[in-house]
Amino acid sequence: xxxxxxxxxxxxxxxxxxxxxxxxxxxxxxxxxxxxxxxxxxxxxxxxxxxxxxxxxxxxxxxxxxxxxxxxxxxxxxxxxxxxxxxxxxxxxxxxxxxxxxxxxxxxxxxxxxxxxx
Amino acid sequence: xxxxxxxxxxxxxxxxxxxxxxxxxxxxxxxxxxxxxxxxxxxxxxxxxxxxxxxxxxxxxxxxxxxxxxxxxxxxxxxxxxxxxxxxxxxxxxxxxxxxxxxxxxxxxxxxxx
Numbered sequence: 001x002x003x004x005x006x007x008x009x010x011x012x013x014x015x016x017x018x019x020x021x022x023x024x025x026x027x028x029x030x031x032x033x034x035x036x037x038x039x040x041x042x043x044x045x046x047x048x049x050x051x052x053x054x055x056x057x058x059x060x061x062x063x064x065x066x067x068x069x070x071x072x073x074x075x076x077x078x079x080x081x082x083x084x085x086x087x088x089x090x091x092x093x094x095x096x097x098x099x100x101x102x103x104x105x106x107x108x109x110x111x112x113x114x115x116x117x118x
Numbered sequence: 119x120x121x122x123x124x125x126x127x128x129x130x131x132x133x134x135x136x137x138x139x140x141x142x143x144x145x146x147x148x149x150x151x152x153x154x155x156x157x158x159x160x161x162x163x164x165x166x167x168x169x170x171x172x173x174x175x176x177x178x179x180x181x182x183x184x185x186x187x188x189x190x191x192x193x194x195x196x197x198x199x200x201x202x203x204x205x206x207x208x209x210x211x212x213x214x215x216x217x218x219x220x221x222x223x224x225x226x227x228x229x230x231x232x
């Protein structure tokens with residue numbers, strides 16, 4: 001069965017600090033995708049980053065970076081130089097290959113509420 | 119380019135009633151998925167529609183049903199509403215065959231059951 005665990009319920013940081021959000025996943029499939037979404041108070045889920053199970057290369061995109069390690073089933077997300085606008089709930093999600101339609105259903109963690117203090 | 123649009127924004131119903139929520143996918147997308155997000159929880163997958171058929175279904179009772187129209191828009195119907203159905207209902211659209219493409223979400227419909 002699929003499972004996504006975000007152990008950090010809430011995190012508070014002071015503006016300009018770096019912050020890492022943890023995500024641990026469980027899956028029996030060898031082909032899967034991992035995502036991070038941001039949910040501001042408005043409610044819309046905003047896509048941030050994705051990674052497939054065959055690509056463990058870690059990347060940096062602007063102030064965002066991620067660390068994908070299959071050996072520990074972790075997909076951690078880091079925001080550098082945090083800003084007040086980063087305050088939101090962040091969700092890690094897992095998607096497995098279903099069929100040729102390709103539109104995966106997502107299994108979400110319970111989210112981490114990030115508060116950036118000015 | 120319009121994103122995913124959902125209506126209504128908010129809805130208040132009483133127990134036992136029925137409700138219909140609507141979703142228009144992002145332009146160019148042909149699949150629609152519905153998620154239920156209870157307060158303080160992550161979204162949970164309800165079902166997914168493609169080519170006007172229900173393709174995948176999460177762990178939700180038959181009271182939850184849906185439909186996809188030829189223009190790819192979709193409806194979520196919930197019958198015999200329970201207090202526990204109070205939640206934010208999110209619609210997500212995607213492109214069939216786009217395994218590496220993320221789903222795009224709407225702003226959601228907040229359903230309150232009294």
